[in-house]
Amino acid sequence: MEENGEPPEEYVALCNFTANGSEQLSVNRGDRLIVHAKPSSDWWWAELQGVKGYVPASHLHQGDAAEEEEDPWQDEEYFGNYGTLKLHLEMLSDKSRTEACRQVIVHNSASLQSKVIMDLGCGTGIVSLFCAKLAQPAAVYAVEASAMAQYTRELVRRNTCEAVVTVLQGRAEEVQLPEQVDVLVSEWMGNCLLFEYMVESVLLARERWLREGGTMWPSSATLTLVPCQAHSYYAEKMAFWENTYGLDFTPLQPLARQEFFAKPKFSHVTARDDCLASPHDVLDLDMYTLQVSDLEEMEGQFQFCLEKSGQFHGFTAWFSVRFESLEEGGAAVELDTGPNAEPTHWKQTLFMLDTPIVVHVGDRVQGSLILRRNPVWRRHMTVTLNWDVSGSVHEAGSKTFPMWR
Ligand code: J7C
Numbered sequence: 441m442e443e444n445g446e447p448p449e450e451y452v453a454l455c456n457f458t459a460n461g462s463e464q465l466s467v468n469r470g471d472r473l474i475v476h477a478k479p480s481s482d483w484w485w486a487e488l489q490g491v492k493g494y495v496p497a498s499h500l501h502q503g504d505a506a507e508e509e510e511d512p513w514q515d516e517e518y519f520g521n522y523g524t525l526k527l528h529l530e531m532l533s534d535k536s537r538t539e540a541c542r543q544v545i546v547h548n549s550a551s552l553q554s555k556v557i558m559d560l561g562c563g564t565g566i567v568s569l570f571c572a573k574l575a576q577p578a579a580v581y582a583v584e585a586s587a588m589a590q591y592t593r594e595l596v597r598r599n600t601c602e603a604v605v606t607v608l609q610g611r612a613e614e615v616q617l618p619e620q621v622d623v624l625v626s627e628w629m630g631n632c633l634l635f636e637y638m639v640e641s642v643l644l645a646r647e648r649w650l651r652e653g654g655t656m657w658p659s660s661a662t663l664t665l666v667p668c669q670a671h672s673y674y675a676e677k678m679a680f681w682e683n684t685y686g687l688d689f690t691p692l693q694p695l696a697r698q699e700f701f702a703k704p705k706f707s708h709v710t711a712r713d714d715c716l717a718s719p720h721d722v723l724d725l726d727m728y729t730l731q732v733s734d735l736e737e738m739e740g741q742f743q744f745c746l747e748k749s750g751q752f753h754g755f756t757a758w759f760s761v762r763f764e765s766l767e768e769g770g771a772a773v774e775l776d777t778g779p780n781a782e783p784t785h786w787k788q789t790l791f792m793l794d795t796p797i798v799v800h801v802g803d804r805v806q807g808s809l810i811l812r813r814n815p816v817w818r819r820h821m822t823v824t825l826n827w828d829v830s831g832s833v834h835e836a837g838s839k840t841f842p843m844w845r
Contacts, residue, residue: 451500465493523587534785540775549575551766560626572601620651633759656727658761663723701792708790717744803831
């Protein structure tokens with residue numbers, strides 16, 4: 441590795457890393473390394489006690505000891521955000537989401553009779569209130585860590601549900617329930633399904649509080665992918681520089697690629713018409729068997745046969761979840777956040793390729809998607825997409841998108 445004349449900088453390892461091959465360097469949390477070069481955003485050329493090798497940039501941190509002790513869950517910021525109305529208004533205004541939750545309670549009201557329910561991350565308590573009003577459960581424990589819980593308590597009283605619903609303010613990992621529950625319901629899904637990793641809290645609560653044979657709602661979750669075009673986004677952020685008031689600004693395109701396409705675009709709406717193929721499910725999570733350790737790395741494969749010619753700008757991802765029915769012969773309720781369903785507040789997540797590929801009907805796009813949870817910042821992850829286009833063109837590529845760290 442050519443050391444490029446940049447002055448070396450000192451970094452601290454945030455967690456352990458085990459080298460894979462002689463080019464890489466193993467480090468332990470707290471090690472002080474000298475970084476000689478940053479040849480890519482992912483891998484840096486570093487030195488530890490005279491030995492040099494590559495270390496993942498995500499494992500290194502520059503700064504003082506105080507920052508090293510920052511909470512890897514960022515709970516203050518996370519629950520701080522959920523302590524204000526903005527996000528609750530957004531979630532409650534999302535008709536598809538909230539109606540799906542209501543349908544689950546309505547369609548299962550007979551089975552919920554005399555049941556004990558835990559509503560994890562109840563927010564303003566909407567699901568707990570649906571349970572109390574639309575079914576006759578024995579008890580609902582509404583658990584909420586943010587300061588919203590104090591208002592939720594008031595909402596429960598105002599709607600005369602206090603005989604059934606008990607609001608417990610605290611992290612689900614820490615609260616004490618007086619009994620095990622028959623149903624664990626939680627709306628935990630984040631962007632690209634897993635972002636926020638609230639699902640970990642749900643899995644831990646399942647181990648602690650769900651009785652043997654109890655029900656998980658949602659019962660399963662799926663991450664779905666489709667190759668797509670994104671003409672207006674590409675025009676706005678990238679093609680723009682080709683003719684800027686009659687001038688050639690293309691030398692700014694590499695900068696634009698880094699600034700606008702390195703991370704996924706949240707809250708993107710992919711029109712049905714922009715999908716180049718039929719969607720493909722890449723991950724299926726069973727909420728009864730999923731383990732916290734499974735969350736560290738999840739991989740799915742895809743193979744698309746293109747049904748449309750056009751510019752392959754990137755991939756769109758979204759999720760769906762199913763709430764299994766407890767009624768004899770009842771159908772599951774599904775909440776689908778994809779381009780073929782009613783729009784939700786999650787919208788979709790867009791992953792832009794660095795350079796679009798011109799594709800034709802009948803071309804194949806195959807590859808894999810890997811979600812890697814950030815080893816330090818536990819609510820974050822990277823999404824790696826590997827693709828191979830064959831048919832009228834042959835192009836393979838790979839790109840890793842931090843979300844966000
Ligand atoms: N314990 C209690 N409440 C939680 C937890 C937890 N471990 N994690 C998230 N919440 C709450 C959060 O304060 C907010 O009201 C809601 O659950 C988040 C819903 N977010 C989502 N992406 N569905």
